[in-house]
Amino acid sequence: MTEPEGAAPPIRLLLAEDQAMVREALAALLGLEPDIEVVAQVARGDEVVEAARAHRPDVALLDIEMPGLTGLDAAAALRRAGLPVRIVILTTFGRPGYLRRAMESGAEAFLVKDAPAAQLADAVRRVLRGERVIDPVLAAAALAEGANPLTEREREVLRASANGATNAELARVLHLSHGTVRNYLSTAIQKTAARNRAEAVLIARDKGWL
Secondary structure, three states, X not given: OOOOOOOOOOEEEEEEOOOHHHHHHHHHHHHOOOOEEEEEEEOOHHHHHHHHHHHOOOEEEEEOOOOXXXXXXXXXXXXXXXXXXXXXXXXXXXXXXXXXXXXXXXXXXXXXXXXXXXXXXXXXXXXXOOOOEEOHHHHHHHHHHOOOOOOHHHHHHHHHHHHOOOHHHHHHHHOOOHHHHHHHHHHHHHHOOOOOHHHHHHHHHHOOOO
């Protein structure tokens, strides 16, 4: 359909969500908006950058929990690639640590996935205007929770230990000494007030620190 003379082109949207039914529902609902066009859909986080290069979206809606790369890691990858796309992170879980990490990864918006389609569409428009859009409940929870106490190295070692790897295996994979791995894990356990590394992983994940 030909656009009226002088009308702004529709906002080009990339949608990344691993659950097909959710992704298709979001695409259908947002596609009903007269000023939004869903130009690409992907089911994996490691497909986001390639899709963005191919379709040149104005805005990317990224789910946090995806195979390949998380939405947070995909957002960071978009920034490293230098692609001029605004980023909206969608989450099922209102974990305060996720909000802080989303902002660190370069996202302009952070919303819960079950927000009404009209709210998501409004967020898309607002981030394109240069605004930052954050779910107020998540923002309040993040302020109450405080900063992530884990350093990047502690997060890296804790993530790598999630599958039950021994200290020796972690040292080999992460190219660290056995003692350094032990120290990072010990500090992470203390900071999360956990009894062991497995519990530290669970606590850190629940708070959105990993």
